[in-house]
Amino acid sequence: MIEKELPPHLRIDKAELEKTWDDGKGLYAWLAAVNHKSIGRRYIVTAMCFFVIAGVLAGVMRLQLSRPGNDLLGPDLYDQIFTMHGTTMMFLFAVPVMEAMGVYFVPLMVGARNICFPRLNAFSYWMYLFGGIFIYVSFMLNIGPDNGWFNYPPLSGPQFGPGKRSDVWAQMITFTEVSAMAVAVEIIVTAFKLRAPGMSVSRIPIFVWAMVVTAFMVIFAMPAVMVASTSLILDRLVATQFFNAAEGGDALLFQHLFWFFGHPEVYIIFVPAAGMVGTIVATFSRRPLFGYVALVLSLVSIGFIGFGLWVHHMFATGIPQLGESFFTAASIMIALPSGIQIFCWIATMWGGKVTIKSPMLFVLGFFVIFVIGGLSGVMLASVPLDLQVHDTYFVAAHFHYVLIGGAVFPLFGALHYWYPKITGRMLSETIATWTFWLFFSGFNLTFFPMHLLGLRGMPRRVYTYPPEVGWGLMNLIAGVGAVLMVLGVLSLLINAYRSRRLGQVAGDNPWGASTLEWATSSPPPNCNFFAPPTTSSLDPIWDDPPDQPVVVGLRSDKRDVLITSVLDAEPDHREIFPEPTIWPLLAALATTGLFIGSIFTPWAVVIGAIPVFITLIGWFWPKTPTEGGTQPWPIEHRTLPMPNEAPAGGAP
Amino acid sequence: MSPATVAQSVLDAAGPQAAAIEGLWWLIFWISVGVFAVVMAFLTWAVVHRSDRPTSDSSLTRWVIGGAGATVVILFVWLVASVWVGRAVASPQMSNAVTINITGRQWWWQFEYVDTLPSNRFRTANEIHIPVGRPVVVNVTSRDVIHSFWVPNLHGKRDLIPGYTTALWFQADQPGRYRGQCAEFCGYQHANMAMYVIAEPDNDFQAWLSAQRQPAAEPGTERQQRGREVFLAATCPQCHSIRGTLAGASFGPDLTHVGSRSTIGAGVLPNTAENLIRWVRNPQDFKPGNKMPAHDLNDADLQALADYLGSLK
Numbered sequence A: 001m002i003e004k005e006l007p008p009h010l011r012i013d014k015a016e017l018e019k020t021w022d023d024g025k026g027l028y029a030w031l032a033a034v035n036h037k038s039i040g041r042r043y044i045v046t047a048m049c050f051f052v053i054a055g056v057l058a059g060v061m062r063l064q065l066s067r068p069g070n071d072l073l074g075p076d077l078y079d080q081i082f083t084m085h086g087t088t089m090m091f092l093f094a095v096p097v098m099e100a101m102g103v104y105f106v107p108l109m110v111g112a113r114n115i116c117f118p119r120l121n122a123f124s125y126w127m128y129l130f131g132g133i134f135i136y137v138s139f140m141l142n143i144g145p146d147n148g149w150f151n152y153p154p155l156s157g158p159q160f161g162p163g164k165r166s167d168v169w170a171q172m173i174t175f176t177e178v179s180a181m182a183v184a185v186e187i188i189v190t191a192f193k194l195r196a197p198g199m200s201v202s203r204i205p206i207f208v209w210a211m212v213v214t215a216f217m218v219i220f221a222m223p224a225v226m227v228a229s230t231s232l233i234l235d236r237l238v239a240t241q242f243f244n245a246a247e248g249g250d251a252l253l254f255q256h257l258f259w260f261f262g263h264p265e266v267y268i269i270f271v272p273a274a275g276m277v278g279t280i281v282a283t284f285s286r287r288p289l290f291g292y293v294a295l296v297l298s299l300v301s302i303g304f305i306g307f308g309l310w311v312h313h314m315f316a317t318g319i320p321q322l323g324e325s326f327f328t329a330a331s332i333m334i335a336l337p338s339g340i341q342i343f344c345w346i347a348t349m350w351g352g353k354v355t356i357k358s359p360m361l362f363v364l365g366f367f368v369i370f371v372i373g374g375l376s377g378v379m380l381a382s383v384p385l386d387l388q389v390h391d392t393y394f395v396a397a398h399f400h401y402v403l404i405g406g407a408v409f410p411l412f413g414a415l416h417y418w419y420p421k422i423t424g425r426m427l428s429e430t431i432a433t434w435t436f437w438l439f440f441s442g443f444n445l446t447f448f449p450m451h452l453l454g455l456r457g458m459p460r461r462v463y464t465y466p467p468e469v470g471w472g473l474m475n476l477i478a479g480v481g482a483v484l485m486v487l488g489v490l491s492l493l494i495n496a497y498r499s500r501r502l503g504q505v506a507g508d509n510p511w512g513a514s515t516l517e518w519a520t521s522s523p524p525p526n527c528n529f530f531a532p533p534t535t536s537s538l539d540p541i542w543d544d545p546p547d548q549p550v551v552v553g554l555r556s557d558k559r560d561v562l563i564t565s566v567l568d569a570e571p572d573h574r575e576i577f578p579e580p581t582i583w584p585l586l587a588a589l590a591t592t593g594l595f596i597g598s599i600f601t602p603w604a605v606v607i608g609a610i611p612v613f614i615t616l617i618g619w620f621w622p623k624t625p626t627e628g629g630t631q632p633w634p635i636e637h638r639t640l641p642m643p644n645e646a647p648a649g650g651a652p
Numbered sequence B: 001m002s003p004a005t006v007a008q009s010v011l012d013a014a015g016p017q018a019a020a021i022e023g024l025w026w027l028i029f030w031i032s033v034g035v036f037a038v039v040m041a042f043l044t045w046a047v048v049h050r051s052d053r054p055t056s057d058s059s060l061t062r063w064v065i066g067g068a069g070a071t072v073v074i075l076f077v078w079l080v081a082s083v084w085v086g087r088a089v090a091s092p093q094m095s096n097a098v099t100i101n102i103t104g105r106q107w108w109w110q111f112e113y114v115d116t117l118p119s120n121r122f123r124t125a126n127e128i129h130i131p132v133g134r135p136v137v138v139n140v141t142s143r144d145v146i147h148s149f150w151v152p153n154l155h156g157k158r159d160l161i162p163g164y165t166t167a168l169w170f171q172a173d174q175p176g177r178y179r180g181q182c183a184e185f186c187g188y189q190h191a192n193m194a195m196y197v198i199a200e201p202d203n204d205f206q207a208w209l210s211a212q213r214q215p216a217a218e219p220g221t222e223r224q225q226r227g228r229e230v231f232l233a234a235t236c237p238q239c240h241s242i243r244g245t246l247a248g249a250s251f252g253p254d255l256t257h258v259g260s261r262s263t264i265g266a267g268v269l270p271n272t273a274e275n276l277i278r279w280v281r282n283p284q285d286f287k288p289g290n291k292m293p294a295h296d297l298n299d300a301d302l303q304a305l306a307d308y309l310g311s312l313k
Helices: A014-020 A026-032 A035-062 A075-110 A120-140 A165-193 A208-238 A253-286 A293-306 A321-333 A335-349 A358-381 A383-389 A393-423 A429-455 A472-502 A585-599 A603-620 B016-048 B057-090 B202-213 B220-234 B273-281 B299-311
Strands: A560-564 A571-576 B099-103 B108-113 B122-123 B127-131 B136-142 B147-149 B157-161 B166-170 B178-181 B194-200
Touching: A014 B136, A026 A335, A035 A393, A035 A472, A075 A120, A075 A165, A075 A208, A075 A253, A075 A335, A120 A165, A120 A472, A120 A585, A120 B108, A120 B127, A165 A208, A165 A253, A165 A585, A165 B127, A208 A293, A208 B220, A253 A293, A253 A358, A293 A321, A293 A335, A293 B202, A321 A335, A321 A358, A321 A383, A321 B057, A335 A383, A335 B016, A358 A383, A358 A393, A358 A429, A358 B016, A358 B057, A383 A472, A383 B057, A393 A472, A393 B136, A472 A603, A603 B273, B016 B057, B099 B127, B099 B147, B122 B202, B127 B202, B136 B147, B136 B157, B166 B202, B220 B299, B273 B299
Parallel strands: B099 B136, B127 B194
Antiparallel strands: A560 A571, B099 B108, B108 B122, B136 B166, B147 B157, B178 B194
16 A cells, blocks of 8 residues: 556656645745644644753743742742743643644545645644743743633733733633634544545544534633733723723622633643553553444543533532532533543553563553543542532642643653654664652642642642641652652653654654554655555555555646545545745734734734735735636546556546 | 651541541552552563463453452442542531631632621631631632632632632641641742641630720730831731721731731741741732732831730730
């Protein structure tokens, strides 16, 4: 199935194809790129930079809290730091990095040449980058947010939150949510319409399913937080009273709006990781995933049920008990699909022969840590117990167990798994083993004591504590663990850096995996696949026959892409995809100006709309037919020719 | 590391609510230990075992369905236990209850003891006494931002939200001095917004109540007289009240019986004359960002003031 010999009249001009799909070299080309692999790589690198920065912030917090009455940080700076840590990790690292892996790998896994809406993809990266730069420049200028990543009014409202700090937070949200929703749309349409012929819905790889479920969650959840943050800006800028009880508003309204987003947000972070776990478990057990249908249905049900849990963040607000019980039941119920996934993955390993290489090592770490996090989550679902440990370090322990265990460990596994595909070189297994053990032991040393700290009465978001409460020892231990985690991440960065040149050459499929991204070279050519694949199974590389047909007849001189049907992936029509263009960057710059200006004056929305409008005109300027345009090119017949046959009806 | 002298802890229940929740905690803790051990055992076996005959899919299906079934049972048990305890700790018992209105302020606690007789009502701050064995109902709200009232030895927490007044009831079954702390981020000095709940036998509680209901003691010595003059002449009455004097503002804590409290600054400093002087001279040294300004008073005046405030028992 990899590179077949085609008859002369169907042979693909690889050089021309590569040139057609090449985004070019140089600064302008880099700014105008629309290839999902370039943009995916940028996304990953940017997200990892934010991860490191937020990790350093956490290290400083740990230092401050390592003994009672410490005066390394005063309350003002501490409040900014814990806010930036949480905000960066949630909005600038966790969601974008998962999106990034989707942007890079969903098109490859479905056998497509690029992601759908490539210019929107570029736009979404620039919006993400500019939003991140915006909040960090504000932080450096001492106008960064300081009321927590959740930024509740009235503390963040006009009366108690003077200056622009909360506005910066609220508008950064807008940047990242626009970016996330754009990627979500691209992922869904790519997964629905760009699949290789023959990849029916029952043959979609589990990681692609996970990204599709995530994308739907993004589309339904993000608007809620945009309403919350925009309403907050309006309260602060133009004296609306949404959250002011004295004028008929309600502080709890913000919490409902925020957590209606905030709970699905954590599943937006976890579900892609679950897809990564499934992928890696199958590869390293050397057998197809057990319970594919159950796994897909579990992901989908998590996507639905995840929207019914949000009030469990508000159990202490005094809302009626009957309502709270409903959310207890839903929060407990979601443990079931999560548990089923765990059982299916273990069953896959049990039914296969497990080899432990670095990706699998991280996945095993995921199992240990995520199960603990899930169990503490079930504890928190209970109202009376939550009333004791809500807003304490017990919650901090829980969510770090599920987020680091459930997302960062699978991510690290996925980075080790897919690094060879992205760069063409293997990472060092020796250094990777060090990374794992440093990070795993450091993590547990830091966060396990926090369960005890919460039970012993330590609330969250405190910049110091008195000696008589006895929290000093556990905080000190947590600080030691933080050092180990820093060393672990450092080793990962060193590994990634030196393996670019010194790593063993990877080849197409170093792990012997089954999904389509491994059916092309490492790194993939510009066009992803010289001969776009078809498939007849869930594990194409393992199960497709050697004479599995490929797609032929697409143009090599234009970015010609085959669009297929939603359910059965039958060829439907062809489209010419966009060439590199600077307009997404310009549109992002114009939108950035509008967003930043609008925290200072409402007129910015009106005046800022003009440059945005102009850049959108440039972006959408229609192409003439001779340039290819976006007219769909219908295909004349639906059967694919066998390699030793001439096509009936002829290809254009 | 100095050992803990205050056990502000969920696992150190001193009342029926906290005890019920602590019981619930141990139930889920041991269930969780068991579940974790079982899952890890299966995982280890799955990774480690090598067999020439791979386990059949139908056999694996049976195991997964079994696991799912066991999960459902355990989750259901937990749901029933949670709802049961939740109802038990929430049901109000109003008979013979002590009622206190709590208002959260940045960054201190305003307590008002409620009574049917208006002249028996009084305000205090940061420290309350309650009788052992009698229910206490608190009506909680906030005057500024969201705070959270939490005394883990006695009960779970309740958020203090401006615009809402909600009721929470709890009870102490053992005498003691229980520390609580604000548990919802409320700004710069959220970390230093503590309170003490002193549970004592009913007789002692009644005595304390009567004392608190009295207006401030008249100064007994010349220095205390001088201290009261300093208090009234400085900026203190702009924020603080002392019943029985002309000072009646409510921006800051009521100081009518400040001498009877064990800490000042909402738990930041023990209540001694020395600390009072240091606090009044510059509260920002101990609670940076809080709303009390520094005072430029000479040492003699400060000593007199501390003497007077210390006499307000």
